[in-house]
Amino acid sequence: MTLTPVRADGPLAVSTRNPRYFTPTSGPSAGRAVYLTGSHIWNNLHDGMGPGPDGSPEPELMDYDAYLRFLAERGHNFIRLWRWEQVRSQAAGGNYHLNMTPQPWARTGPGTAKDGKPRFDLEQLDDGFLRRLRERVTAAGDVGIYVGVMLFDGWALHLSPPPDHIEGHPFHSGNNVNGISASSINDLQVLPLDPAIQAIQEAYIRKVVDTLHDLPNVLWEVANESCGGGTVTDEFAAFLGMDKAPSWGDSTEWQYWVIDTVKRHEAEQGYDVHPIGITMQFPVAEQTKVNDPLLSSRAEWISPGYDDEIFANGGHPMAPGSPPSRWYADPPIADGAKVVISDTDHYAPGQGDALWAWKSFLRGHHPILMDFGLIAGFEPADESPAETGVPPFAYYEPARWAMGDTRRYAERMGLIDMQPRRDVASTGYALANPGSEYLVLEPDGTGQEFTIELPTGSYQVEWFDVTTRETMPGEVRSVERNGKVEFSSPFPAGPAVVYLNRVSA
Structure with a gap:
């Protein structure tokens, strides 16, 4: 799957059909769901960030063109x-x-x-x-990126x-x-x-x-x-x-x-x-x-923070020994009250992996990454400068590529008609337009069977390996009676996604 940069047709508005998403107010894409995802870092507007407490006489310059190329290569379409x-x-x-x-x-x-x-x-x-x-x-818009x-x-x-x-x-x-x-x-x-x-x-x-x-x-x-x-x-x-x-x-x-x-x-x-x-x-x-x-x-949109009961008395998910916030480990379902741009900055700063991106997407959120790995630049390096105290560039690569992978599926599906559901799949992670399209995450990667509730009909099956990013076409699956249908990942191990698209009644 590839992504072609698409300039925005018109300003965004909250979709009346599915208020978890925006939709352009005009142009050929009006009425389609817009799903937002991407990496952001503190110096993407200003110059003057670098190692050490004092700084140089002249502010360090960000190579903004290189930043946009980095985003586009990974399929991102949103920055703060x-x-x-x-x-x-x-x-x-x-x-x-x-x-x-x-x-x-x-x-x-x-x-x-x-x-x-x-x-x-x-x-x-x-x-x-x-x-x-x-x-x-303007430059971000030219390569299909929305800007907060x-x-x-x-x-x-x-x-x-x-x-x-x-x-x-x-x-x-x-x-x-x-x-x-x-x-x-x-x-x-x-x-x-x-x-x-x-x-x-x-x-x-x-x-x-x-x-x-x-x-x-x-x-x-x-x-x-x-x-x-x-x-x-x-x-x-x-x-x-x-x-x-x-x-x-x-x-x-x-x-x-x-x-x-x-x-x-x-x-x-x-x-x-x-x-x-x-x-x-x-x-x-x-x-x-x-x-x-x-x-x-x-x-119209919000970026929530950690609200877990376990942190009620002054706790923090980044404190040593603390469990992760639910927004990172098992995100709540977006109910459509506001568009949710789910930012690791507010509940898991410094963290971010592929599974987080997929879980957030399948719960109706728009995942974005506070990407400390970019402090040292936009090219892979063995490690970040020791004095910065942040993870190296490569640490965040799985999350970055996963955000682009979720966007590819979002733009391929009829997302505007899909709802996040816990009850459709035994894994608890599904976007579904019942009877038409399903995108289901199996997060454990153990190879065990899981079930999806399907009505009768035939469904084209496609598998995606979250870790290796390999896509594997499956056969058409015929369902003869309404009910739970068993699936198991064809990949050796690791989290997987299955995409079902109905081809006949």
Whole structure:
């Protein structure tokens, strides 16, 4: 199976026929389900990420064309285009810096910011940033990739190492000429805001929408992992380089304001409407309710976080010895309340394998990978630089190829009519249009028989090996009476997928 890059026909909207998926609002593909999947990394918009805490005088450049080739080769069609708001910052838990440029505001001075360059004038938007933004979204669209344009970032404002988490931000008093003096994430993402700060944010939001409104491959994202009114343990704070756990507010109402600002501006200007998403907050007061603000929002899509009962009392799936979150190991079925773009960043950062991608797809999600293996570049290497503290490039290859494999099946099937079902197959993983098409995962790879509930008829059978990526055509399977039909993988060992397509009644 091969994939040909397809430019978006029109802006996406949530399908009324199957609200787990988007569909183009116009063009030849209107009415077809759009399935999104792909790898993303922090410097795919800005330059300035590299090993070591300080960085070089000139920001390290990302080879964006090589990034797009990497994505296209593996069959990906979606990225989060990251906003990183600091011109000087570091990664928590990893020895690399993120001194990101360009930023949305002009660097006019007088005076120098913490990074030694001219201070920002927050009343002047930077043409270079806006040009970079449009060029990157356009280039992605040219190779068939949809872009989640991240408007703000919350994570680095409160969860990257101090003091640069705030002192490296343009809104810190030493970095701008406008008298804006933010001292924590609460001053930037927790209502009520200083009216001057909120006005600057609104002008920026509107200008980004103006810059990209005519591009059909755009989705909006409010912010990455903003604060949710909770706290962290002193141990976690120490890991972040803090003396004690700070007090962070709840960004929910601010995020809702961003959603409303985008929607209002699109409506006022008569622009095409693009879906907007809201992602996991951290930390929150009750981890088991982390996804409630997402589901209650006016956003069309969400990226949930871990909400397992086992993490109710301050636990974390990445803590040593912790079990994985259900979102990674046994994802819940997407019920259609929101389109679910399921991101390892929010429940299994640093992890990702082929089985995760297939399980997520067959539960009605759109799996995307927080791909730390790209920190060292887009070509295979024996290992990542030791000082970065992240897995090597090859560690994530099974997940990357699996995401493309799921997309191939998604675009081959009549996905718009298929529903995730636990009851159709004894394995618990199936997308089914009963009586017509079935895609079933056997995740254990033990070679044992499993069953699929089928009505009478004849079905063309095809097998796919999740590990080797080998496709094996099967014979037509005739079912003489409604009921459970036994299947067993033809492959020696490992997880397998079977695709059934009805050929006659």
